[in-house]
Amino acid sequence: MGLGTTAAVALAGLAGHVVEVQAQLAASVPGFTLVGLPDTALHESRERVRAAVLSTGIPWPNRKITVNLSPASLRKAGSSFDLAVAVAVLAGSRVVPAAGLERVVHLGELGLDGRLQPVRGVLPAVAAAVAAGYRDVVVPAGDAAEARLVPGVRVQGAASLAEVVLLHGGELEHVPDVEAVRPVRQPVARRVAGDLADVVGQAQARMALEVAAAGGHHLLLVGPPGAGKTMLAARLPGILPDLTAAEAVEVTSVHSVAGTFDPGDGLVTRPPFEDPHHTATPAAIVGGGSQVARPGAVSRAHRGVLMLDEAPEFPSRVLETLRQPLEAGELVLHRSGGAARYPARFQLVLTANPCPCGMASLNKGFDCSCTPTAKRRYFGRLSGPLLDRVDLQVEVAPVTRADRLSGTSGEGSARVAARVAAARGAARERLSGTGWTTNAEVPGSWLRERLGPERRVLGQVEQMIDRGTLTLRGADRVLRVAWTLADLGGRTVPDSTDVAAAVALRTRGNHG
Known part of the structure; x- marks a missing residue:
């Protein structure tokens, strides 16, 4: 049985709460269960994570996988938990070393090809992590500049799940060639019309x-x-x-x-x-x-x-x-x-x-x-x-x-x-x-x-x-x-x- 733990952040408005993401891999009938009050988008992360891991060239563990988002009483929403779920599963399967991952916050949405997609609310999420005592954060490359606006944080931007695996000391036979996805955002309403x-x-x-x-x-x-x-x-x-x-x-x-x-x-x-x-x-x-x-x-x-x-x-x-x-x-x-x-x-x-x-x-x-x-x-x-x-x-x-x-x-x-x-x-x-x-x-x-x-x-x-x-x-x-x-x-x-x-x-x- 393997156990991997890392951290993510759940946002309720501008208030952020650090969430412990635990993945247990047991020798039983293969399956993938996600618990801890996830919403529909977060439930779908099971398929995104599975596809992203396979696209990265890593075999999917033939185990019964249970991912718990703690505290279980707090509702979690959105796709920004994808990266944390993937890292916890890979740590539990010994693809990446598990030591120290519990003090690293991971934020990001995974594409089916393993690319990391930018997510909303990175600034308040990182600020909440720092306020809770976390100093290391991994985010999509397109969100790295925003995350670095928070003082007192060490930010690592990654374009893909493969980069995150290598960052944490894992090994890959083949590193997929993917480009960072830049955020597509509407212009901020700060215009001043005339004098x-x-x-x-x-x-x-x-x-x-x-x-x-x-x-x-x-x-x-x-x-x-x-x-x-x-x-x-x-x-x-x-x-x-x-x-x-x-x-x-x-x-x-x-x-x-x-x-x-x-x-x-x-x-x-x-x-x-x-x-x-x-x-x-x-x-x-x-x-x-x-x-x-x-x-x-x-x-x-x-x-x-x-x-x-x-x-x-x-x-x-x-x-x-x-x-x-x-x-x-x-x-x-x-x-x-x-x-x-x-x-x-x-x-x-x-x-x-x-x-x-x-x-x-x-x-x-x-x-x-x-x-x-x-x-x-x-x-x-x-x-x-x-x-x-x-x-x-x-x-x-x-x-x-x-x-x-x-x-x-x-x-x-x-x-x-x-x-x-x-x-x-x-x-x-x-x-x-x-x-x-x-x-x-x-x-x-x-x-x-x-x-x-x-x-x-x-x-x-x-x-x-x-x-x-x-x-x-x-x-x-x-x-x-x-x-x-x-x-x-x-x-x-x-x-x-x-x-x-x-x-x-x-x-x-x-x-x-």
Whole structure:
């Protein structure tokens, strides 16, 4: 009887758990059994492993083979266990020396010809292995660059099972000639469309964009077609500061699991930008999958921007799925294969026309052909609970002929980004040690305590609460915006002017 042991990693969302892969070869009726709560894809690894071993030129053991994935109570999913299963079987049959393999993590999918195929989620999987005390990792050659982004790990990239056998001291009569399979990935959504200098006029909307960037606030832009709403929203990522080292690893891990990460570019250091089409489903927005849920647009936009252009065109059930991640900053998706937790602390930017035809704000509304019922139904898709979570709600006026003929453009993204970075720095210093990084994350009670004797500046807000024109949640968000305005102005505490400006930015146009 032979026994071989090595390690792999099971991912549940971004959380990785090291799995011990044990293979026992007994002198009994030949067979191949896989136990330990494997999913369908993992069950099929028996055939992939058998074919890959034979294609490598190694005789398949004529034994009863039992492979156990421990802990047995943890569900395992995906094809990334193939390599670990193969190595454990070969160690049990003495093809490769078994000593020391239990401290080596193997990740990779096997092709029938023995080639190693790249898999998703290598970065968080390797990070979990390192956190558990493992230092040696073997991955497909196409994933080696991604695995090496994790500090403190020794990575070996291999193109085939034959290379792994030789790496561990095994011997082969003939080494198959195979090429490494490079990962085919979608481009990472980190594009920045143009510069703020491209925007003509729109002083108020530009100011709201700067405030949103400085405090991490959500933003709604309402205006007629052609006013520049989409152009403004698409330029928000360009004025956001670079991600910190910890944020970069977190964001890169999400994109690794989603399959949209290109390791050739290194860690994702710029805030991501997602702008799904209005036909997107709830699963596409928040994530989904039949067995284990994959990250959706809100998680891929983590630490960046999620833009919903023409937001009222999105189905209400899609918009309502945003309420929980906007409040909690994360998503827990439950599926039959288990629960997956993904971060989702993004900035939401909504754009909308004032009515279905878009002409309600032009020429005093005389050009609008929409009925009052159609107007209410159109904008009513943005529910009160959703809008109550949007800090800044701004009217974008049409660009006038004078603006167009003036030939003068506003400040470029670089100058605005410098002010945003300074304001973010002030907020980080104030919030040091709290676990929060932006004003948008801070509870209103904490901010009110920081006001001290200056709490009287909230008189206008308290009056609005008494009149019912502002909810308690809305009052907290007004206070957060006021602190951001103070940070941009270089003040240590917001004054009455900051509070009045924050109220105006939230209640403009009677849309929130």
